[in-house]
Amino acid sequence: MAAFDENAVPIGIVFETASLFDTPRLMAEWVAWVNAERDKAQMHPLLITAIFVVVFLAIHPFQDGNGRLSRVLTTLLLLQAGYANVPYNSLENVIELNNIE
Numbered sequence: 787m788a789a790f791d792e793n794a795v796p797i798g799i800v801f802e803t804a805s806l807f808d809t810p811r812l813m814a815e816w817v818a819w820v821n822a823e824r825d826k827a828q829m830h831p832l833l834i835t836a837i838f839v840v841v842f843l844a845i846h847p848f849q850d851g852n853g854r855l856s857r858v859l860t861t862l863l864l865l866q867a868g869y870a871n872v873p874y875n876s877l878e879n880v881i882e883l884n885n886i887e
Contacts, residue, residue: 803846831867
């Protein structure tokens with residue numbers, strides 16, 4: 787992801803995702819880390835979940851839908867960690883319900 791100045795001129799890279807070559811290895815390492823941390827139960831589940839999302843989005847394994855999938859996976863991790871209610875309401879739904887333009 788690039789940063790741009792006020793004239794839409796690129797000024798640098800802010801966030802660089804994994805290459806296609808590195809993605810399978812990084813995904814395997816990432817899943818192993820998440821499972822190991824959950825098994826050790828030394829780190830709070832919310833921290834594991836937060837790190838999970840950041841790394842998933844950094845790897846960016848799919849061309850489209852990474853954000854949506856990260857939200858679903860976040861809900862799954864929270865439910866598995868014992869959080870009984872994980873409400874989610876899309877911003878689009880809030881705008882529609884409140885007639886915001």
